Amino acid sequence: MRGNVDKSAPQHSGSTAYINARIIDPTGDSEYRGAVLISDGKIADYGPNLFASGAPYGIQSVDCRGLYLAPGLVDTRVLASAGAAAAVGGITSLVLLPDNEPPFDDASLIEFVARRARQVKLANMYAYGALTVGLEGKELAEIGLLAEAGAVAFTDADHAVGNAQVMRRALYYAKAFDALIVHLPQEPTLSTGNMTSGETATRLGLSGNPPLAEVMMVERDIRLAEMTGGRLHLAKISTAEAVAAIAAAKARGLKITCDTAAPYFALNDLAVGDYRTFGKLVPPLRAEKDRMAVVEGLKNGTIDAIVSDHRPQDQDSKRVPFAQAEPGGIGLETLLPISLELVHNGHLTLPRLFQLLSSTPARLFGLPGGKLAKGAPADLVVFDADYAWKVDRDVLCSKTKNTPFDERPVQGRVMATIVGGRTIYRDDSFTTTAQAA
């Protein structure tokens, strides 16, 4: 990190113009040079012709000097409130997973998250409610009360609901509240291994999870969603067959959505290499053909969103033999640069990438940010898409260092993160201070 996270930035008031920016408008599917005007924490105006001849006298202006300006990232899969790392990563809204200690299966805990977010004053923080009590997949959690307390969606986090009857009832019941159910589709009885099945697992002598464990559950869930009419969002899609099954369901007109996490389009099972526990994730990193299918799913619209799946693990949980290591990786600070690889490699346009990172997840989860629109919250990110650097676990600002992307050369760096008009993070090189013209 070579910048400054500012929790004490004052509430935005008056007007600020971000001029001379390359604006990415995901919902308008366009990209142009222009300006954004913020008034009292909200987007007041934006467009290619706005302030084309300079900001008018009397309002503050920030010269973006040709850098990109886009809606801030909306990350719907984060464990533990990591406000500073999110700010550095350009994330302006995040949704916390419920597998906390204790799990978010009680309304008071959802209220606690909201209260905590108001204290931390960085990214907007929302919370999932548990789908089942204790995330055990047996009894339904109080979905209605949790929704009333502010839970934006319901999930058992990385625990798949193995019992089809429980999942069926959850999808039915949630309809009463139009609640979104987010499910990690991994057949639990086939997912007890330590990495994906295949040659690498066999060579390393590690027990494997067959990729089939994903598509089996995806197909079951599709049937249940079709039968119940419930709102289903499948999380962290990692295999070619699951992408194909979801594409087929969408082609049949089902309103199913899904996301993937950055590791599944950027890494394959070779990243486990010589027993690298930072590469131990849920679901496990898959084969190269699966990674390519995930990229294709992002290109053709089968996959709707990208999440960081930020899951800190301390050193004691990772510096152990692979089978004993806790799964999960951190991802907030690398989410944008890793995702930008899809643009640099010619797979996606920038507006399409920001649909995946910002506008679509915000829409699916009913969150106010993630788009350029008059009256929308001024949640924005300024970034340099070409800035080259190397991920170094010791330089990341997250408290734990378990990144699966350690030592990866990347391109793209956040220059400023703006939430409700407040600049909560600014890179040292982005020194243009807001000044009265």
Added chain:
Amino acid sequence: MGVPRLPHLLGIEGLAPEAISGLLDLSESYIDQNRSIDKRRDLLAGRTVINLFFENSTRTRTSFEVAAKRLGADVINMDVATSSVRKGETLLDTAMTLNAMRPDSIVVRHSESGAVNLLSQKVNCAVINAGDGQHEHPTQALLDALTIRRRRGSLQGLLVAICGDIMHSRVARSNIHLLQIMGARVRVVGPPTLMPTDIEKMGVEVHYSMKTGLKDVDIVMMLRLQTERMQGLFVPSISEYFHFFGLDHEKLKFAKPDALIMHPGPMNRGVEIDSEVADDLDRSVIHEQVEMGVAVRMACLEALIGGRRNALAGAAA
């Protein structure tokens, strides 16, 4: 004859054929010494070898202990209880504690794949893998190779069948690597539930029947059915397993008439191997394998710590 210089011996995968030949040649030189009355040399006098066994193994530990003592090294045996749930914590703690006592080599066995690799990154002495989970058991593959080479002259062109519980076997993996590096062809034979996924991508032929699997093979390597590793139902019953996959004289007829029978031990008689076959002195080289084990481990110790200075001494912290 060049003595290969290695920092550690963690596995067979990735070793050059010259390194393997070098270790086998060196092992040969110790066989006569081990058969003579005066078995002890002082090549490793003053060196300390720690046998760190997180998993019980009387045979392998004894073999390493005998090997080190015959070269004059001081040997300390550490049998670490494995009952604690968080054994990973004790692994690195124990490793670094022992490392501070400045041993020249640590011989490690652990129930988790990769545990020995992990440990080797945290110490600055030579680490020998005495078996890690389902990953590798390099000295077993070397002693098997030495046994075969003495009987057949060379490994080149031989057809070897490895039979039984391939999935849970580190012996199978190390042997698959070594035999192929040295030019032998390898078949794996066993029920599909005991075959690891994509094993054929390691270059082996897969057979689910002893009849086709043993056809015309030069060597039959039986594996222990590791019932203690079974998490669920891999085979319906011991008797069914023996009926279809246990080696008896009937099934042995499929192999070449002079095919050798090997087993890494300890044997489950009547499970994967019939007593008559195991004790057939014309065909079974099981006791010879044990003898070669000591010679091979002496060679490995010499290759790792027999030089004038520890190969890793420069890296000492």
